[in-house]
Amino acid sequence: MADIALVIHDDPEIDGAAIRWASEWADRHLGSLLVFRADATPASRPEVAEVERVGALICPGLPVRAGADLFDTGAPTPVVIGGHAPALGRVVDDLAQAAAHCSAPLILVPPGSHPAPADAPVLLAASTSRSGRAGLAFAVREAIGEQRPLHVVRVWQDPDWIFSMTRAQTAALEEARARDAAVLADVLARARALRPLLAVSGELVAGGLHERFRSLASSAALLVVGAGADHRVAAALAGEVACPLAIALAREAGCPTSSAIGSAPEVACHEEVCV
Incomplete structure (x- = not known):
């Protein structure tokens, strides 16, 4: 069993794909959906109506409840939020700190994204x-x-x-x-x-x-x-x-053995850029 944290906005168009992704993940792992709001640092407890709105959109029978503090979730808990990073701004920075504290990934779900084909890798x-x-x-x-x-x-x-x-x-x-x-x-x-x-x-x-x-x-x-x-x-x-x-997310001790995404373009340098 594993829980997953879902951070919502006040915009159903932004939240929709993230709610679907998080609820399917929680359903596969027999866990609960912990709902937070994106309007505070790092995230705040949502209103009852907001939790009910999320509950109406998730897998039937999946537990959903208001989260309290992302830093106190205990076990590694993936953090899911809808939207694009440039538009989210500071929210991504705050959630990244919370996710790193929980040794869990931060998952950004684009608005309007659809379930992938069964053979998609x-x-x-x-x-x-x-x-x-x-x-x-x-x-x-x-x-x-x-x-x-x-x-x-x-x-x-x-x-x-x-x-x-x-x-x-x-x-x-x-x-x-x-x-x-x-x-x-x-x-x-x-x-x-x-x-x-x-x-x-x-x-x-x-x-x-x-x-x-x-x-x-x-x-x-x-x-x-x-x-x-x-x-x-x-x-x-x-x-x-x-x-x-x-x-x-993980704390890097100095420059890692290799960049986290790809190599550096400056081929004359023998050390890779830490990204």
């Missing part, structure tokens, strides 16, 4: 950072729970000035690509070790982070990314992808 941004490893564990659990394949992606940001590169820059570029390939191989091995029977695939793709994930997420059921050192970088993807975005 859970998409994971490959990373060996601490939050990346938390994202891997969550992605594997979601893929198993929803009986979906897991597709792992590492975005390799090749520069657009490749034809004017020096020999040293070319060598550095090849080293950067090799490091990203090693990150992908490591995450794939970990995923298969966690669940040997889970259908797992992976690919190393070149291009811009947001451009690539926007394209890949168009056919995914869920995109899971690590927050890295700054969750706002990952949260910015929510305004660009069509599927729900799960941001795994």
Whole structure:
């Protein structure tokens, strides 16, 4: 049994898809839906009428009740909210702190999103950072729970000035690509070790982070990314992808082994950017 926290607005159009996603998750995990309001820091107890409104839209028989304090939920509790990160502003920052305190992901559900086809994969941004490893564990659990394949992606940001590169820059570029390939191989091995029977695939793709994930997420059921050192970088993807975005939160000790989303574009530098 596992509970899930749902943070609502006063706008049914924004809340609708998030309510559906959270209630289906709670139903699969035999848990309760804990309802909060998004108009306070980090979130406040809703009115009885608001809880009843949510209850009328969820799976029949699913327990729903007003939450008290996200910081006091105890067990790891995913935090779900509808809307896009740029429009949510400070709310995302507050909820990210609460979710990190609970060692749980923050899930942003785009308004108007619909249930994904049965064969749509859970998409994971490959990373060996601490939050990346938390994202891997969550992605594997979601893929198993929803009986979906897991597709792992590492975005390799090749520069657009490749034809004017020096020999040293070319060598550095090849080293950067090799490091990203090693990150992908490591995450794939970990995923298969966690669940040997889970259908797992992976690919190393070149291009811009947001451009690539926007394209890949168009056919995914869920995109899971690590927050890295700054969750706002990952949260910015929510305004660009069509599927729900799960941001795994964990305190990073200095610069992680790899970026939580992809590699750095500056190929002459041997340290990856912490995102």
